[in-house]
Amino acid sequence: MNDILIIGAGYTGMMAAVGVARRTSAARVTILNPTDRFNERLRQHQAAAGQELGDFRIPDIVEPAGVRFVQGRAARIDAGARRVVLDDDRELAYDTLVYAIGSSTPAVEHAFTIDDPKLAVALRDNPTGTLTVAGAGLTGIEAAAEAAESYPGMRVRLLSRGEPGAMMGSKARAYLRRVLDRLGVEVRTGATVARVRPGAVELDGGEVLASDVTLWTTGVRVAPLAAEAGIAADDTGRIIVDPTLRSVSHPEVYAIGDAAAIRQAYGVLHGTCQSGIPSGAHTAESIVRQLKGKAPKPFRFGYFHQPVSLGRRDAVIQFTNPDDTPSRWYLKGRAAVMYKEAVSSSPVTFYRSRTAIPARMTGRTGGRRNRLS
Numbered sequence: 001m002n003d004i005l006i007i008g009a010g011y012t013g014m015m016a017a018v019g020v021a022r023r024t025s026a027a028r029v030t031i032l033n034p035t036d037r038f039n040e041r042l043r044q045h046q047a048a049a050g051q052e053l054g055d056f057r058i059p060d061i062v063e064p065a066g067v068r069f070v071q072g073r074a075a076r077i078d079a080g081a082r083r084v085v086l087d088d089d090r091e092l093a094y095d096t097l098v099y100a101i102g103s104s105t106p107a108v109e110h111a112f113t114i115d116d117p118k119l120a121v122a123l124r125d126n127p128t129g130t131l132t133v134a135g136a137g138l139t140g141i142e143a144a145a146e147a148a149e150s151y152p153g154m155r156v157r158l159l160s161r162g163e164p165g166a167m168m169g170s171k172a173r174a175y176l177r178r179v180l181d182r183l184g185v186e187v188r189t190g191a192t193v194a195r196v197r198p199g200a201v202e203l204d205g206g207e208v209l210a211s212d213v214t215l216w217t218t219g220v221r222v223a224p225l226a227a228e229a230g231i232a233a234d235d236t237g238r239i240i241v242d243p244t245l246r247s248v249s250h251p252e253v254y255a256i257g258d259a260a261a262i263r264q265a266y267g268v269l270h271g272t273c274q275s276g277i278p279s280g281a282h283t284a285e286s287i288v289r290q291l292k293g294k295a296p297k298p299f300r301f302g303y304f305h306q307p308v309s310l311g312r313r314d315a316v317i318q319f320t321n322p323d324d325t326p327s328r329w330y331l332k333g334r335a336a337v338m339y340k341e342a343v344s345s346s347p348v349t350f351y352r353s354r355t356a357i358p359a360r361m362t363g364r365t366g367g368r369r370n371r372l373s
């Protein structure tokens with residue numbers, strides 16, 4: 001019996017785990033995660049603004065598919081012996097490892113990151129204070145909008161080098177700016193943060209802005225488990241994979257989602273669920289192919305949208321070309337809210353599906369529409 005071990009029960013690890021278990025009984029599938037609750041990362045900005053998220057127990061989702069759940073944190077990978085050592089010294093052996101530990105924003109002193117549970121408490125305790133959001137990528141925009149809507153008495157400031165939504169087309173970007181203005185978010189462009197101080201943010205050039213709560217949203221980091229194990233990784237800690245998503249140095253290791261450096265014809269994918277979930281589904285198919293003595297196929301992916309929530313009552317969706325450049329289509333307002341909600345809820349439906357979802361159903365993978373990859 002083959003042991004398939006998945007580290008990380010986030011969006012992508014869950015997809016890989018149930019994908020293998022639903023397709024074959026020729027493998028023992030184990031998924032490892034520090035908590036038994038599924039972390040809806042897509043909704044972290046909602047949690048920060050004090051909203052209650054769904055309570056999904058990972059074992060309830062994966063065990064009906066035949067996946068064994070182990071609660072624990074991987075501390076070390078012994079790639080030579082093919083085993084993972086947990087931080088409480090337990091060990092899990094594997095024949096095939098799926099690396100799905102996700103990513104986070106590097107911590108900055110005196111600032112919160114979006115994953116920090118203390119952020120929600122800090123906002124709740126400062127309903128009439130000032131929140132400064134450093135970085136106007138999608139996380140920064142969503143967090144600023146959500147906080148401004150939930151705490152109308154709060155002063156919310158969004159600091160950005162460029163225009164928020166710079167990756168979007170002009171119409172979607174203009175809509176996004178109108179909604180931020182309506183919500184009272186003060187957008188400050190051309191701003192680079194030099195450092196965060198207790199109760200203040202200092203800009204390049206010396207200007208100091210008072211800030212009761214500062215949220216840092218820029219930068220990506222993957223825990224260095226792979227690199228420390230001698231598995232080839234890039235400078236952010238992501239495993240460098242071949243076209244079939246296997247490590248270039250250790251082919252018995254697959255890497256998916258935010259923890260993988262996945263190259264397509266137009267560049268290396270940036271961490272999103274829209275690419276991560278297909279990478280998990282594809283890996284499940286590849287593992288089953290290998291169990292049958294067949295070679296895994298290359299992974300092909302093209303982006304199709306940039307969905308941005310702007311509080312609970314507004315949103316904007318920029319549809320894109322496969323290389324993530326904006327197409328002429330976008331959605332706004334109520335229709336965009338419904339679209340974004342459907343996108344955010346769909347993963348749990350996928351995992352619970354009684355059948356194995358083919359990778360091509362999870363996004364713009366393979367097929368003719370994927371013109372660039």
Ligand SMILES: Cc1cc2nc3c(=O)[nH]c(=O)nc-3n(C[C@H](O)[C@H](O)[C@H](O)COP(=O)(O)OP(=O)(O)OC[C@H]3O[C@@H](n4cnc5c(N)ncnc54)[C@H](O)[C@@H]3O)c2cc1C
Pocket residue numbers: 007008009010011012013032033034035039041042043044045072073074075100101102103114139142223256257258259271272273274275276307308
């Ligand atoms: C506010 C916000 C909004 C977003 N909105 C969108 C969106 O609209 N569309 C989109 O496509 N993407 C969006 N993203 C990005 C998306 O959330 C990530 O790309 C996605 O979560 C990546 O999935 P993953 O499985 O790779 O990692 P994760 O979902 O982060 O899961 C990683 C899992 O691994 C576990 N883990 C970590 N270390 C260990 C360890 N040592 N041992 C065991 N387990 C470990 C973690 O606890 C976690 O459960 C958003 C992100 C944020 C923060």
